[in-house]
Amino acid sequence: MSEAATTTKTPPLEAIDAFDPALLQDPYPYFARLRAEAPVWRDPKTGIVSVSTYDLIMKVNAQPRLFSNDFSAQLRSGTTGDIDPDELAILGQGVPVVSTMLTADPPVHTRYRKLVMKAFTYKRVEGMGDYVAGVVHNLIDRFIKDRRCEFKSQFANHLPMTVIADALGVPRADMDRFRLWSDAFVVQLGGVSDKATRLDAAHRVIEFQRYFIDKIEEKRAHPTDDVISDLVHADLAEEGDPRKMDYPELISILQQLLVAGNETTAHSLTAGLYFLISNPEQLQRLRDDPSLMPNFVEETLRYLTPTNNMWRLATADTEIGGMPIKKGELILLRYGSGNRDTNHFPDADRFDVGRGNAKSHLAFGAGIHTCIGAQLARKEMNTAFPILLERLQNLRLAKGAGPLRYNPNILLRGVLELHIEFDGG
């Protein structure tokens, strides 16, 4: 049956609230309708334009001049109103906000991206296998005797946070604070939170800045082998601007490294385990043929798509898939939908560890903003899963565990809790 045929009895698209937390629990039926009925859809309530097919998302990402990533001012002001003065007053106590990578366009984006790629060298990440394995074993040691755990908070949150703290060269003891700060940035990017939540997030952003300004000064005086030291001492000379980066630039980059890598990887680890437990035949296939591991990781990224949606801003009057777009319109690239597009991924709603083209997913985006941490996230997942499968035998959902809940955030999708039981010790 075609996607359109399955949806004839449902309400019209304009009657659906795309930000409804209930819809965000499972956006895939809505995505299927968008792809079938309106691959480029301007929501009459919000004016936001959704792009939902694989090919059209790729097309938008291939035109960064027309579809800008400099969307933060637009988001801060909401899609209709003015910038909230209370939020501005709090943020005004911190360093000025500058766009460096995720929210910048060329040539600014190109300059910073090059510098960060140097600090996140291939060698630095490729050489991390044994170290990541050590962190994984330590985390498992903490709960394996219990034969049960809440996997997200006891394992998945800790692995990427530990790895990024070590890579940046800041104490692991401060990780709980990183988590609060990371959540605050997610609120800012989501663009849909109420005022109280946004004000609270703004306070945390200031705390984050103060903490990292201290660290920057520390590394300036006493450089060590870590990403902050590399960034602090990096020279913009090659980019025609012979100087070191200032606080606003460094803070912007550190904020992105902290946020972009933690929730996304934690959600991917949690969801991957859940997909295996809930598809026992796929778990068995992976146990029988461990060479499928990298493909299972890609399929998990495709199937979950932790960065489920991402913003763009039209810089000129243009079109997408024949639909006229006006300069200044806010566009939502629906990566989660592109990853379930049956024209690109046959039987796309099926989780299949052997899927031939899993790696062509959009979970890391595409084009000039493709995720800088993709290699690191893959390294963490490819290291963690074999160890988890080896040590946690007879994996199952915990008895009495409630129904699975997803994070109701427009940008980030992930399993909030995963209670599991297992044998081993």
Ligand code: HEM
């Ligand atoms: C499973 C884990 C991850 C997922 C799913 C993910 C997803 C993404 C996506 C979709 C983008 C592109 C955004 C766009 O289209 O504008 C992106 C960009 C980015 N990611 Fe990741 N990411 C992950 C892990 C990481 C890690 C571990 C780091 C760093 C330590 C990181 C750092 C960044 C940065 C800095 C950007 C901005 C790049 C640019 O604008 O040029 N990410 N990520």
